[in-house]
Amino acid sequence: MSKKAEQVSLSSASIPIGKPPLVLSATVWKILIIVMLGILAWTTAHRYLSPDLAPVAAIAVVCLGFWATAVMPEYWTALAFFLVAMVTQIAPPETVFSGFETSTFWLLFAGLVLGAAIKFTGLDSQVARLLTRLPFRTYTGTLAGIVAGSVALAFLVPSSIGRIMILLPVISALAAQLGFEARSNGRTGMLVAACFATFAPAFTILPANAPNMILVGMSEAQYGLEFSYFDYLLLHFPVLGLLKSGVIIGLTLVFFPDRLPNRTDLDAQEAEPVTREQGMLIAILALCLALWLADAWHGISPAWIGLAAALLCLWPSLRMTGPKCINQDLSYGALLFVAGIMGLGALIGHAGLGEALVQVSGDWINLSPDTPVWNLSVLTGMSTLVAMATSLPGVPAVMTPMAGDLASAAGLPVSTVLMTQVLAFSNVFLPFQAPPLVVAIQAGNLRAGAVIRFCLALFAISLCLLVPLDFLWWAVLGQI
Secondary structure (H helix, E strand, C coil), X not given: CCHHHHHHHHHHHCCCCCCCCCCCCHHHXXXXXXXXXXXXXXXXXXXXXXXXXHHHHHHXXXXXXXXXXXXXXXXXXXXXXXXXXXXXXXXXXXXXXXXXXXXXXXXXXXXXXXXXXXXXXXXXXXXXXHHCCCCCCCHHHHHHHHHHHHHHHHCCCCCHHHHHHHHHHHHHHHXXXXXXXXXXXXXXHHHHHHHHHHHCHHHHCCCCCHHHHHHHHHHHHHHCCCCCHHHHHHHXXXXXXXXHHHHHHHHHHXXXXXXXCCCHHHHCCCCCCCCHHHHHHHHHHHHHHXXXXXXXXHCCCHHHHHHHHHHHHHCHHHCCXXXXXXXXXXXXXXXXXXXXXXXXXXXXXXXXXXXXXXXXXXXXXXCCCCCHHHHXXXXXXXXXXXXXXXXXXXXXXXXXXXXXXXXXXXXXXXXXXXXXXXXXXXXXXXHHHCHHHHHHHXXXXXXXXXXXXXXXXXXXXHXXXXXXXXXXXXXXXXXX
């Protein structure tokens, strides 16, 4: 036997005979685990809740699992939800596709068009160039300025998605002007800080987010209670607004550490003259902002104001967007994702899954007038679970009708029981509970995993630190 043949024979002998072992990819393992969790949710709901709720619980767990792990593109999961829900006839079409009818969907569409116009006209770079002249000397100072401005915007613009769509192009351009690369920690941290700062503290400002207004409206309709702007702000803003803003800055420094690049070349840049298109866009945005601020007077939803502004931006002869803006510049994946997650929330609410969870938990909560701290903790926990099982606006929808009975069992004022909902819907467990954060991930091209970790850390700190501090603040104000 030749030497070459001997080498081939020896190498062949080292190969095991039989089929190679089956190796599953990480993606397949994630899908299998999520499906198993869905089956577990099915069996648990079937046993402890109701057979009718079992498929709803399974669909919710699987969809949220796919979205949370990004094992599949977000739009794919949304389309799969539509298909499964319609084939199984688990809910009527008007419930499954209700996300397309919501003002949130159309406000996102309008925001995407306005963002495309801001970028096409170069207004984002123009504003960012002006912002670079502010005294930002450190990365920490830059984040503090962004957070302060984002919270201030929440006092002016009543829609969190509208605020995010205004902020994202400007902050992204500012990051580029400061010298941060596209995937750098600095750019990501600036965008995440802006999104969370204009979203989370806004729950303490009465007209700034939808759950606030739903809670106040239902409280007045069912219990005759009226919460003034100042009283609501005083009760919540010092802790859930100011302190949470500081926590957002600290977490951003921990999760996205970076340093401000050298600005010597940036300081030398001259301001460019405002073009005709930029001037028209500034006028449209100013008018849009003015109408948003006056929505209590004219009663027109911010979504339709934004849609009107988007139509002006899409007018061909005004040249504020490109000729292929609708076909190329808009993220239809983001629109499908928002429609899907809103439809899932509507399905959960239609089936009554949140109410069932609250009723089951009522057997072990043990409310008593002798344990006020325990009562507040349990009520906050119940509302938090409802937020996880439905959506943030679902918290007042589920918990407000039960507030009277819960107040009697706990020996607390009805107003205090109602206000525990704010502690829950202002503390988001995952971004996918809140459409504004979903919009931020899509429109800002942010890494979903990084935003999820940031959100989980903020949730834990808020639950373990800010909620007890808020209880102490309530005690000072005489609410407990």
